[in-house]
Amino acid sequence: MSNPLSPPKRKDPLTPSRLGHVPPRLRSRAAKAMAVRAGQGRFVLQVCEGCSEATYPPRDRCPHCWGELRWADQPQTAVLLAETVVRATTDNFFREHLPWRIGTVQLDAGPTAVAHLHGDVAIGDQVRMRLVLDRGGNPALFALPLKETPHMQDDPQLRVFTSAPKHRRILVTDGRTRLGQDVAQALLAAGAGTVFLGNSDPLLRHDGEEWIASTPNIDMVPLDLTDSRSVSELAGTLGGRVDIIVNTAGYVRPGGVSSGSRLATLQTAMDINAFGLLRLAQSFGPALGARSDDGVNSAAAFVDINSIYAMTGNAGFAGFAASAAARLSLVAGLRGEMASVGIRVASVLCGPIDDAWHQAVPPPKVATSRVAQAVVQVLQDGLEQVCVGDVAEDLAARWQQDPFLTIREENL
Amino acid sequence: MSNSGSLCAEMAAALVSGKLKCVDLTNTLSPDFPVIVLPAEFGQCAPFRVETVSRYDDNGPAWYWNNISMNEHTGTHFDAPAHWVTGRDLPSNTVDAVPVSDFVAPAVVVDISAEAAADADFVLTRAFLEDWETRNGKIPPRHWVALRTDWYKRVGTPDYLNLKKDGAHSPGPDAGAMEFLVHERDCIGLAVETVGTDAGQGSHFNPPMPAHSILHGNGRYGLQCLTNLDKLPTFGAMIVAAPLKIQGGSASPLRVFALYDAE
Numbered sequence: 001m002s003n004p005l006s007p008p009k010r011k012d013p014l015t016p017s018r019l020g021h022v023p024p025r026l027r028s029r030a031a032k033a034m035a036v037r038a039g040q041g042r043f044v045l046q047v048c049e050g051c052s053e054a055t056y057p058p059r060d061r062c063p064h065c066w067g068e069l070r071w072a073d074q075p076q077t078a079v080l081l082a083e084t085v086v087r088a089t090t091d092n093f094f095r096e097h098l099p100w101r102i103g104t105v106q107l108d109a110g111p112t113a114v115a116h117l118h119g120d121v122a123i124g125d126q127v128r129m130r131l132v133l134d135r136g137g138n139p140a141l142f143a144l145p146l147k148e149t150p151h152m153q154d155d156p157q158l159r160v161f162t163s164a165p166k167h168r169r170i171l172v173t174d175g176r177t178r179l180g181q182d183v184a185q186a187l188l189a190a191g192a193g194t195v196f197l198g199n200s201d202p203l204l205r206h207d208g209e210e211w212i213a214s215t216p217n218i219d220m221v222p223l224d225l226t227d228s229r230s231v232s233e234l235a236g237t238l239g240g241r242v243d244i245i246v247n248t249a250g251y252v253r254p255g256g257v258s259s260g261s262r263l264a265t266l267q268t269a270m271d272i273n274a275f276g277l278l279r280l281a282q283s284f285g286p287a288l289g290a291r292s293d294d295g296v297n298s299a300a301a302f303v304d305i306n307s308i309y310a311m312t313g314n315a316g317f318a319g320f321a322a323s324a325a326a327r328l329s330l331v332a333g334l335r336g337e338m339a340s341v342g343i344r345v346a347s348v349l350c351g352p353i354d355d356a357w358h359q360a361v362p363p364p365k366v367a368t369s370r371v372a373q374a375v376v377q378v379l380q381d382g383l384e385q386v387c388v389g390d391v392a393e394d395l396a397a398r399w400q401q402d403p404f405l406t407i408r409e410e411n412l
Numbered sequence: 413m414s415n416s417g418s419l420c421a422e423m424a425a426a427l428v429s430g431k432l433k434c435v436d437l438t439n440t441l442s443p444d445f446p447v448i449v450l451p452a453e454f455g456q457c458a459p460f461r462v463e464t465v466s467r468y469d470d471n472g473p474a475w476y477w478n479n480i481s482m483n484e485h486t487g488t489h490f491d492a493p494a495h496w497v498t499g500r501d502l503p504s505n506t507v508d509a510v511p512v513s514d515f516v517a518p519a520v521v522v523d524i525s526a527e528a529a530a531d532a533d534f535v536l537t538r539a540f541l542e543d544w545e546t547r548n549g550k551i552p553p554r555h556w557v558a559l560r561t562d563w564y565k566r567v568g569t570p571d572y573l574n575l576k577k578d579g580a581h582s583p584g585p586d587a588g589a590m591e592f593l594v595h596e597r598d599c600i601g602l603a604v605e606t607v608g609t610d611a612g613q614g615s616h617f618n619p620p621m622p623a624h625s626i627l628h629g630n631g632r633y634g635l636q637c638l639t640n641l642d643k644l645p646t647f648g649a650m651i652v653a654a655p656l657k658i659q660g661g662s663a664s665p666l667r668v669f670a671l672y673d674a675e
């Protein structure tokens with residue numbers, strides 16, 4: 001079993017915070033392709049089109065026959081053959097986390113590979129492999145116990161690769177909505193220390209106030225993503241005490257491009273969906289980046305809940321989809337910047353959410369509680385992108401096969 | 413040549429000596445200041461927003477300036493007749509066309525603060541105004557009728573908009589009061605501390621929104637979100653309210669202040 005994680009002690013004001021070093025970024029296209037899939041929670045290896053051998057680490061050509069390689073999902077099982085405890089390293093990040101256990105695993109998929117080890121695996125064990133992202137966004141293999149062990153998520157080596165909510169202080173940006181409240185509830189259930197719930201209009205009533213008031217470890221905080229001063233004032237108050245941001249804010253209204261929509265409505269959508277994200281990133285990003293290796297409750301992640309229609313546009317919700325596209329593009333930029341300071345940036349992409357603004361949209365619609373579960377999964381597994389619900393999963397699958405066809409399908 | 417005998421010179425002297433007092437009737441334009449909330453299916457009133465362009469920084473080393481955005485009806489504001497459908501065909505019905513002489517006008521203050529404190533839905537009626545006149549004197553023509561409710565003291569609390577599940581609750585006039593003020597007392601407009609000239613429940617009145625409908629349908633104006641009406645005398649104050657000259661504008665945020673004789 002892993003030692004259960006203790007809540008962090010208050011910091012000694014005379015001790016400088018540990019800088020969040022990140023490993024050097026791998027430059028090869030193959031490594032980046034593996035990282036993308038790792039960020040989606042897939043377990044993939046390259047398989048040769050010529051000799052059908054799976055290979056690891058990622059390469060441009062098959063090491064056996066020089067054949068073309070393609071990515072394919074693989075069985076996650078393996079056997080731990082050998083282990084080494086690293087006691088000295090020149091790597092700035094791992095130097096702070098020594099001793100560090102790594103091992104050689106025999107993958108059921110074929111190759112042997114070097115992997116980071118969970119504390120509950122021993123030589124000869126069958127293990128369950130996960131493709132993880134290190135703090136710089138590079139792919140790596142991690143060997144977990146085959147079956148869940150007590151406090152398995154609390155393993156200090158595993159925690160380096162995830163953004164697990166336990167004991168962390170999390171800002172959920174829109175607490176006036178069911179979505180924000182469901183996300184808060186799911187995060188607290190996953191062990192979050194405190195959830196700060198944003199309220200864009202503290203003077204106006206909203207649903208769920210009684211639940212929020214009666215739930216321990218939730219603090220309602222003033223936060224209006226359309227108001228730069230509001231965002232920067234909250235960052236001034238909470239900046240050094242927020243470890244994870246989950247941006248649940250969103251503004252959805254129906255409307256077309258040439259007809260059936262209003263520019264003022266689209267401006268509001270852009271202001272909340274795109275500029276709101278920008279304001280959050282500008283106000284909170286630097287403080288997150290400064291604390292990415294700051295102990296048990298180090299700053300860890302920025303999660304953005306967005307629409308899957310960011311990828312295609314959407315007839316009937318054209319302006320909203322455009323704002324979602326802008327938002328997704330900003331998240332991509334933010335991901336690059338935050339990877340260099342050790343903060344994971346993730347998108348949770350949804351189809352129509354079951355709310356008042358999708359009354360005219362036929363089912364299936366995704367429940368807010370399901371989105372909340374996806375947020376927790378993204379954090380616990382250290383992911384970069386997940387699609388939630390039937391609509392989003394279906395669209396993403398079609399998009400991967402043929403992006404331009406999918407765009408056409410969603411618009412005419 | 414001296415114009416010491418002119419009215420302007422007298423007024424200037426009174427301002428300098430303090431015989432004329434000046435009071436601000438304007439709420440601070442800030443991102444937090446509440447705006448009217450319409451049912452969600454309608455377009456909404458944009459709140460005040462400010463984005464700094466530079467503040468003695470790399471974007472402008474020696475100067476500080478902001479871009480601002482808002483609706484025409486954000487914060488303390490002046491409503492022109494074109495704001496309401498009843499005033500849409502009147503001449504000079506937008507803020508850029510309103511005669512500048514209307515921007516300076518006397519005020520009569522009708523104090524309904526006690527009634528409003530007792531009942532947030534207090535409705536100002538013709539009967540109330542007639543009774544008020546027997547106690548205070550006749551409302552003179554071409555005056556702002558300033559409704560003192562002390563509502564401005566609620567700014568910064570949920571009780572300002574006072575938005576309940578069945579809508580907003582704040583005092584305002586009924587149609588009878590508005591017909592009386594416009595047609596029989598020739599008011600220049602209605603000046604209020606609440607977020608609109610109509611009562612919070614005004615959309616349920618018959619006809620709906622009587623203040624907007626009757627004021628603007630007859631070329632009169634509205635002043636909303638005022639402060640400090642409790643500082644003014646019942647008669648004798650002069651309100652200065654000059655909206656921005658927005659081309660074709662339905663309204664404008666503005667600085668409103670009043671002049672009155674020191675005791």
Ligand SMILES: [Zn+2]
Pocket residue numbers: 048049050051052053062063064065066067
């Ligand atoms: Zn091969």
